Amino acid sequence: MDNVDAMFARAGGNQNPVGALSAIRPSQDSLESLFAAQVAERFAPPRPICWEGEPATHVFQLLEGCLRICRTMEDGRRAILGFSYAGDLLCIPASDTYLFTAEAVTPIHFRRLPRHRFNGFVGESSHLRAQLHAEVCREMRAAQDQIIRLGRTAANQRVVTFLLGVAQRAGACMTSPVEIDVPFGRLDIADYLGLTVETVSREISKLKHDGLISTNGPHRIILQRMGRLREIARMDAPEREPGISRHTLTVAA
Amino acid sequence: MDNVDAMFARAGGNQNPVGALSAIRPSQDSLESLFAAQVAERFAPPRPICWEGEPATHVFQLLEGCLRICRTMEDGRRAILGFSYAGDLLCIPASDTYLFTAEAVTPIHFRRLPRHRFNGFVGESSHLRAQLHAEVCREMRAAQDQIIRLGRTAANQRVVTFLLGVAQRAGACMTSPVEIDVPFGRLDIADYLGLTVETVSREISKLKHDGLISTNGPHRIILQRMGRLREIARMDAPEREPGISRHTLTVAA
DNA sequence: CGTTATTTTGACCCATGTCAATACGGGTGG
C-alpha cells in the first residue's frame, strides 16, 4: 500500500476518508447484494441524497456518478470529507441523524435501503458483520491518512496526491501518460484538501508549466510523468512497508 | 455535543481521533472487563507499548498515565494522531501489524490481552460487538472532526480547542478559572495540531497576554475565561445540533 | 548546583490566503 492507496483505499477502492467500503467485491452474501431488490433512483447535481442533521433513515448504494461528502461549520465554511464513486455504499450505521450532506457532483444513479433493514441483515450474518467491520477499519485508516496529510503537507503535495488518487481510483496503470477525468470543481477539490480555489488552480498551473501534467479543459487532466508525480506525492506519504494489507484501529475506552 | 466534545469524545471520553472507546462505562460484560485477569505492567516515558509496523499481537488497556499515538512519514516528520488517557483501550482489531507507535508521555500502568483472545470474546458476545462498533463509530466521528479542524481552522483556534479538550477530559466544570494539567510537551501538541512548537508557544503566550489563561510552568495552565475561550473555539467547531448523541459513518463499498 | 532539554522570544521570510480582474467554457436561445 503506497501513499496513493493510503488516500484512495485500493484498486477499485475509495479515495476518501469518509467512505471506504470499496474493496468488497461481492461474493454472494455481500453488503452490496442487500440492495439488489431496491429500485434505482436518479438525481441531478447538485441535489443531495441526504442532509447533515436530518433523521438517518436509509443506507445508500451509489450505482453511477459521483458524490461529495460535506459538512458545514458554524461560520458557514464547508469542508469536504471525501468523495464517493459508483459502487460505493453510503452507510450511516451508527447515528440517528445524518452526519453530513452527500451531494451529487455528476448525475447519479443509486439505490436506498431502510436503515433498520440493513441493520437487521447485518445482525444476522457474521459474514456481513466481518465485511462491515473490515471496511469501517479501512475507512478509519483512510481518515488517519487524511489527518496526517492536512496537518503536515504542502499544497503541491496535496494536489499531486489527489490527482494520483483519482487516477488510481479509475484503475489507471502505471505507465505515463494517464488521462483522468476530474468531475469535481476546483472548489470541491480545495475544500477537500484544505486549500483555496486559487491555490489549487495555481498548483495545477505550476504542474502544467513544469510539464508534469497537461489538461484538456479543467475536468480532463493528463498525467504526463507519473514517476515524478509519485515522487512528489511520496514525500508526503505516511511511511508504510510494502504489502501491508489491512489497517489498525486505536479504540480507546 | 459541542466543539470540545467533537474533539474529545465526551466526559470521561477520549480526546483524540484515534482512540475513542471512552464513553463505555462498564456494566458487567464490558470490553474493559476482559482485561481484569491480566497482570498490570509499568513503562516509563518515552517507552512505547507498540511500534508502527510490528506484528499486532495485543490489545491494551491503559490504567494510568498518558500515551501519544504517532505515525512517522517517510521524511521523518512525525504526526500525532491523538492521545490516550487512563481508562482508554488501545485496540488494534483489524490489522496484522500495528499502524502506529504508542509512546508513554508520563509513567504508565497498563494491561495487555492477546489479540486472538480479545477477538474471540468479542465474537461470542453481541453485546461486546455492539460496544465495539459504537466506539469505532465514535472514533470515526472524532477523526472527521479532526480533519475539518486541520483543514479549516487557524492556529489560535486549534490551541484553544486543544486546551478546552484537556479541561473537559479532566472533567473540569464550566466555571472559570479551571486549572488543567498538560503532561505533553509543546512538540507533542504541535505535532497533534499540525503546527510548529514555536507557533504553539506563541499562541499560548498570546492567550496569556490577553488574560484568557495563566500558567504555572509549561505543564500547568489555568483557563481564566472559559466563556471567551469557548467562543474562540466555537468559531472552529463543526456545526451540530445540541444533543445529538451518536455518530454517523459513511462507508463506501 | 550545574548541565541539558524544553520553552519562549525575536527577526525574517515564504507559502498560502485575499481581493480583484480577466479568460475560458459549456449551455442556451436566436
Next chain:
DNA sequence: CCACCCGTATTGACATGGGTCAAAATAACG
C-alpha cells in the same frame, strides 16, 4: 451553427499567518 451569458477557472498584485532559524530564558534532572 453561431453568438451571447453566466458560472467556473485562471492569473495577478498584495497581505499575512505561520514557518524557519537563531538566541535567550526557563524548567527538569541528576
